[in-house]
Amino acid sequence: MKGDTAAARRAWRRLEPLHGMIYFVPEAAERYAKLGLTGMSGYFASRGAAFGRASADLVIATFYNFCPDLVRSSLPAAWNVVTPEQMLEARLEAATEALRRAGIHDLPHLTETLDLACRAATAACDHPQGRPLFAAHAALAWPEDPLQQLWHAQTLLREFRGDGHVATLLAEGLGGLEALVLHAASGEVPTAFLKISRAWPEEAWTAAEAALQDRGLLDAGALSAEGQALRRHIEERTDTLAMAAYGALGDDGCERLAELARPFGRRVVDAGLLRLG
Template identity: 35%
Template sequence: MSHPEPVARRMYGLIEPLGLVPYLADESDQALISLGLRNQWDAYFAGRAAPFGRSVPAEVIHSVFYNFAPGEVARHIPKVWELTTPEAALAARERGCVAGIRRILGDLADDAGVERAADLLLKAATSAPAEGRALYAALRTVPVPREPPARLWHAATLLREHRGDGHIVALVAEGIGGTEAHVLHALSIDMPAHEFGRVGHLRAAQLTEVIEGMRDRGLVGADGWLTSAGRSAKERVEAMTDRLAEAPYNTLDAGELGRLVTDLEPISAALQASFPW
């Protein structure tokens, strides 16, 4: 069924803390690095790219992930597959994420609400068409875990990657490149681009070139901030991302959606409160 109100933005707020567990809870990186990986970024690329297997080259992963600067993916792919296997990386990532969730949630991790949320979220997460969504489709091939906290995290990750694939579609439709997307976001929250973590590490000349390209297209003004055209582009990207993220939730009726929101709220709040935002 179609819900009378768009739900993707509301669900994004509830699901994102679960989707961020691999990146903000130390247990995931620790589990992956224990396989012999060199650092946190090895863990990131091994954990997230593992559903594609070891034979997919860095250029393809760069395209699918979209928003890394040229050469960043190639520093880790395929090197990580000389150190471990995709199967081991998937298992370690899941093991670490579940450990992190259990540490943060405490007794709540075994509450009946976690199992209910896991079942409903998985129903939504596995209902959407996979066409045109490479990362979501790859993750759909990974076996679903049995343990409720693991199943909940897996479902949230599916939905996060489904939304992310749609976000890339929206960026491409607006002509916003991967590195430009970070600049657009930083400036939209009134943060100078060089202070934003995902592009702050770039060489000054490289970041300047990106910003100049956006200025030439009227997205950034002479003052270095977004123009009205730039803010409109950002709003269109977010609106299209939300529209493209609606499909999974259409499989839930109003009662199921209400129960899911009620069960997710305390889980999401506990995770959010634990992260170093």
């Protein structure tokens, strides 16, 4: 679908903190712990619960860049402790509490922002093919509370874009670990964080670096010119694939959502909802 991909990317990026904070806020960890899950078990079970009793292999395939051993240390054992329905409820409650703590519900233009985000998310629901993680979340019932609806809409848009991103990585011959190494080499996210959170053994990381250097994508641990070009291509292709959702808003609608989303994303950041630890 044609459209202004740059405006659509801005709209997604500026509103994304409203979803992304769920992986960092204490409200989530506390609720998962009350159900008996701690650490990465809570993460894998809460995000994978949309699939039902998701197997480790399904999560490894769809989450894409986590060390398989890390996933298998949590699943399917988590389902002996909780049900998917309990995890979905806990996740939504945690998101609601954290966003209210940040004061998102008091910001101006909530209704218009919600309308635009829901329109894009609803349009995405017409294109579930090849997007398994999105499709699983799209099958969940929409919440009734407006703040929860906004979080759910952005969750759908995030997973829709994410599935398209994975498809692009596959098309470019990049596995999950190789994609991580390239991401680290870009300097956008600290390498130490990616290594710790994804738990790949150091020898596997080193081997991936060597393979990418052999492909001409890395030069002394940094992105080569070819690596930079590939990263740009991947992001641009991901933007294009996301237009099946954002194209429904038109260029003006994407620009408006990008404008409205800025204070929402900023409020999440300023409230410390994305802070590690």
